[in-house]
Amino acid sequence: MSTTIEAHTQEAFAAAVAQQRAAEHPTVPHVVDGEELFTGALLRREDPSHPGLTVSACHDAPAELVTRAIAASRRAQREWRRVPLAERVERVRRAIPFVEARLDEWAVRVALETGKPHAGARGEGAEVLEILRFYTRYAAAPKSFEDVRETDPSGAANDSVLKPYGVFGVITPFNYPIVQAAGPTVGALLAGNGVVIKTSHHGPWSGHAVHELCQAMDLPTGLVNVVHGADEPGRALAASDVDGISFTGSVAVGQSIVRAFAASAYYRPVIAEMGGKNPVVVTDTADLELAADGIVFSAFDLSGQKCSALSRVLVTPGARDRLVDLVEDRVRELKASDPIDADAFSGPVISTESITRYERVLAAARAQDFRITTGTVADGDGYFVPATVVSGVPADHDLATVEHFLPLLTISEVATFEEGLRVANATDMGLTAGVYTGELEEARRFLDEIEAGCVDVNVPGHATTGWWPGPQTFGGWKGSGTTGKQTLGKWYFQQFARQQARKVSADLADLLTY
Known part of the structure; x- marks a missing residue:
């Protein structure tokens, strides 16, 4: 049931995976x-x-x-x-x-x-x-696991x-x-x-x-x-x-x-x-390079198949065009491939059902003539789905409000930071959320008003993800x-x-x- 090859490096990991693929598979009891x-x-x-x-x-x-x-x-x-x-x-x-x-x-x-x-x-x-x-x-x-209580007026002992x-x-x-x-x-x-x-x-x-x-x-x-x-x-x-x-x-x-x-x-x-329908709000004053890095990783790590994954961007008008370009540039470089491949950013989705769901969602985006940009996928018959960004989506569209659990990101324009905050909260779920802004007061207001259990403000590399035992806790509000x-x-x-x-x-x- 086990492999003895150590896999501290990508090369050793790839060798260990290949070795196990060639071995008899385990049937666990x-x-x-x-x-x-x-x-x-x-x-x-x-x-x-x-x-x-x-x-x-x-x-x-x-x-x-x-x-x-x-x-x-x-x-x-x-x-x-x-x-x-x-x-x-x-x-x-x-x-x-x-x-x-x-x-x-x-x-x-x-x-x-x-x-x-x-x-x-x-x-x-x-x-x-x-x-x-x-x-x-x-x-x-x-x-x-215990709490010693105050002295009881009757003289009894309590805990x-x-x-x-x-x-x-x-x-x-x-x-x-x-x-x-x-x-x-x-x-x-x-x-x-x-x-x-x-x-x-x-x-x-x-x-x-x-x-x-x-x-x-x-x-x-x-x-x-x-x-x-x-x-x-x-x-x-x-x-x-x-x-x-x-x-x-x-x-x-x-x-x-x-x-x-x-x-x-x-x-x-x-x-x-x-689950969560996890948003990030990006304002005109944000560092857009920083925002694009965090958005792409949080949206497409694990092929979007995690409850904390970013799935919707709410961006104000002055930042929209530049942010879309930066996100698309990064998405084109992402490859979904076999985990033994050194250039794999993400692996396959979990099943054929996930592929069917992706094709259905992508068809809906194409039917609306939204702007679609994708990464690449490996050759072969694996369950590989490209990282996909769909921009120009109205913030209240199903593509932007339903949790798809796929490597799919929507970008929607909002008129102001205040509208972005309102839209971000207009969901029955509240797991993770993030903001990129250069305004201290917007950052304060986001922390005060966002309805989510895990929140990020201007975090490099992570718009909504990256929680770990010890430094952070992880959990959701509302339906999450x-x-x-x-x-x-x-x-x-x-x-x-x-x-x-x-x-x-x-x-x-x-x-x-x-």
Whole structure:
């Protein structure tokens, strides 16, 4: 299941990917109660750079296996919840050297299954490593799960503590198949919960890496279970009696889970990070070279297939023509290609469905006679879609307001900065947003009024993207998130626990130990 070639450089990475392509592909098992199982219909994952080449496989977990996984996790969680927080932190930290030794191996998996080039593929493991370091540091801080209260007038002893819910389901996306499984799992474990992970069928081998890192933690058997498959296992998990759900994916699916949980006998938490229609406002006073650099990277990295990707530019009249030219010049230089190619800016899109969606959106742009400029794509039968900028699009047009999850950027003119800010906020989503301006007051107003969870002001290289554990947190407002507490930060993992206020007579005060 692994390659031993180290891939710190592009050349070594390319060699490792080629070696694995020539090897027998792995079929990853479900892991339930410590047992490896191969139950359900076989699903083959083709290399999106070379369709027809199977690079991994899994089985489509039936609903009864999901139920069994939850039951196993619930049994093991009764033991785990009694483990002191300091020991839980120490156990989770055991995964750090394990991950350090596998950054290159995991990069190969991610490249094969999702088509990420070297930097993005290796970044998966690197981000998991930082999540482990920072979440355990935050959890180990004094009073991270408890709050000593003021003296009670009656003389009783008081405190309040955070206690685990029980078992969390973790439903993961294809675009960050390791990170988006690892982050919630680590948070849930630190809070004392069990976990059932449902990986993306577009990246089961990558998602399975989280089971492997959990093995390094020496957890109770059955505490963390992994099931693979397409849509049905995720639906079964969301429809189960699980105590909470962490979901990363589309707004529509996330909201359906929220509604289902709200309709149950009592509230269960849904920690959801969903999509965004992410804007950048560019004004007449902006450094347009700086803006163009940030726009192009944020729009087309990962072929636009990330929730933080920039998808709409709102530019004032004095900057419009020059900005369009600068963005188009840069887009023409971008190439979508096999991740082993040294000149690949981005890889393929994830599936034929994505190509069909791109062709439909591009046809709509052509029908309106909008100005269209594209990058280039590699030869061959891979799922390659060129970076595409469509300018002259009215700010309220569907092309500019619907999340397409593609390497597609629209540029719309707005009369003023104020109009740009209004248009940027006129959406049900609020994940990321940016501004490029030379006016200090516009920058202040943007920070004060923009309705998004992650915002950039005049950031080199990133108009709306580039969030990382430690320096930044990541999450959305409005339809882009459900909790207001963001991943990658010190308030994230507490969401996997619920508060209990405790009062005992003064002579029993020693009972109040976390």
